Amino acid sequence: METLLFIFIGLAAGGAGGYFYYKNKVSNKNKDLLSESEKAFRDAKIQAKEILYNARNEALKLQDEVKKNERKRQERIDQLEERLLQKEKSLDDKNEAIDKVKGDIDSKAASIRKMREEVELLHRKQSLELERVAAMSTEEAKSMILKKVEEEASEDIVAQIKKYEKTLKEKAGEKAKWIIADAISRCASETTAESTATTVNLPSDDMKGRIIGREGRNINAFEQATGIDVIVDDTPGSIVISGFDLVRRYVAKVALERLLEDGRIHPARIEETVEKVKEDVNVLIKDLGEKAVLQTGVTGLHPNLIKILGRLKFRVTHGQNALKHSIEVSYIAAGLAAELGADATVCQKAGLLHDIGKAVDHEIPGHHAKIGADIARKFGLSEDVVHAIEAHHDDPAPTTLEAQIVQAANLISNTRPGAQKDNLDAHIKRLMELENLCNGFDGVEKSYAVQAGTEVRIFVNAEKVDDLQAVRLSHQIAMKIEKDLHYPEPVKVYVVRETRAVEYAE
Known part of the structure; x- marks a missing residue:
């Protein structure tokens, strides 16, 4: 019995001791957790302050950068506005100048009309005065003069006929x-009847696109360099080059054939090839003159005269x-x-x-x-x-x-x-007259009559002729053509003004 009592008391003491030990341990652990949580809270607070500080700094930086970009954009906008204002002012000045020139032209035209009317009035007065002095009208005077000339000419004609009849009988x-x-x-x-067109055979129809080039650059460069029209149509395996000048057409034909053989077709290569062919044509002209002299057996001609003779190969007579x-x-x-x-x-x-x-x-x-x-x-x-x-x-x-x-x-x-073949001869003569008329204006470097004389392309010196003068020049040439030449169809006048800058990288 006593033993059970001691056991019971021991268990109670052990349980009480364990309880207090566990309680003390839990209390210590709570204190440690509380201390750690307070430390973590303080660290979190410090980190929160640092993050907030950094965020504020970043926000200030972004704000400064945005303001800086805004200032730059505003400066660009101001510059664009200033340029637009300058252009607007320049356009206003040009419009004023154009209006002034137009006014001057109108006033001069009115003055010319007035002078023409005065001249016509003076001419009528002089005619009336002459009729009064001669005591006959203009028609009567014309009739008398024509009758006298006819009488004198008829005598000469009869005399010449008799003279030639006598000579022929002998x-x-x-x-x-x-x-x-x-x-x-x-x-x-x-x-051999000369025509105004030559056909060039192509290795394939794909070459037509290369001849035309992107946006027509190749064909435009070729026509400008040679002064010849290039006609690209649906005819398979060939294109047509057209022009009244046989030298230009021959140069264009040979240059195009060389470009097709070489395969490199671009504006710079076109100009280079055309210049080389022109040099070769000069040599060909000399050879043609020498062959003509040898063929006919003529001797004792100067070499330069033989060269001039060779140039006749590229001219047409009837x-x-x-x-x-x-x-x-x-x-x-x-x-x-x-x-x-x-x-x-x-x-x-x-x-x-x-x-x-x-x-x-x-x-x-x-x-x-x-x-x-x-x-x-x-x-x-x-x-x-x-x-x-x-x-x-x-x-x-x-x-x-x-x-x-x-x-x-x-x-x-x-x-x-x-x-x-008079029709071709007259046609070529008209085209040459058209080109000579255009070349007679100041600032014109060269001109080409194309499209059977319905168009004329005029290349001017960009340093002597500005854009406004080019417009005026086209109008003046058109008026001159209307006045001096006669054509069955309207003639379109192109004035081309361009500037080229060339530099070499060594």
Whole structure:
């Protein structure tokens, strides 16, 4: 019994001791947790302050950066506004200048109209005064003058007819026919009608796109460099180059063929190739002149005169190639001279050179016969040859047998079947007149008549002609064309002004 009591008391004491130990341990643990939580709270507070501080600093930085960007944007806006104001002011000034120029033009036009009316009034007064003094009207005076001229001319015509009838009766008609037929048969040259278009074959239709280029840059550069129209249509495997000037068309054909063979087609390469072909054409002209001299057997010509002769390959006479026509006239003249007992050497040389003036008549004013005589005289040819060249169009009249033979040979070559093609000749003459008219204005560097004369492209010096002057120039040229030339269709005038800057990287 006592043992159980002790056991019970021991268990109670142990439980009480364990309870107090556990309670003390929990209390200590709570204190530690409380201390740690307070420390963590303090650390969190410190970190919160640091984060808040950093956030404020970042916010201030962002605010400063935003303000800085806003200032820059505002400055750009101010600059743009200032530029716009300057441009607006510049446009206003230009408009004022244009209005002033327009007003000056209107006032000058009014002044011209007034002066024209005064001149017409003065002309009418003078006509009335002349009618009063002469005691006859204008129509009566015209009729009297025409009647007198007709009477005098009729006498001269009758005298000339009688003179030539007498001369013709003295010659044997059958002999003349035989001589002419024999001279033509010796020549037997083919008739070649020159056209204004050339076809260039392409390796494939894909090359058409490369020839045109992006936004038409290649074809525009080619047309500008050569002065020739390039026609790209649906015709398979070919394109057409069109132009009235045979030299330009030949240069364009050869340059295009070389570009197609090379494969590199761009504006710079186009200009380089065209310039190289022009140099080659100059060499070709010399070779053509030498071949013509060798073919006809003419000797003793100066090398520079032979070069001028070669240029006739690229001229047209009544639809014929001028160089072939000259060779033909040389053959016919030599044949006629041999039959008539004239100097065959003079006739042969004068026949070959009779149209030499046509090689430069677009550069030197005057009739080609006069120009050719001056060229022959300059290169030391005999007076017989010079006179035959000058007189082959009967101005002056031929005074030697050799001159008459050359004149007859020229007429035979021109009038034989198939030789004449006046429509093409007149068309080319109109185009050349159009280009010469445009080249006569100040600031014009070059001009090209294209599209069969319905368009003319004029390239001006950008340093001498500004944009406003270019507009005025196009108007002046259009007015000049209307006044001086006659065309079945309207002519569109393009004035092109461009500036190029070139530099080399070494």
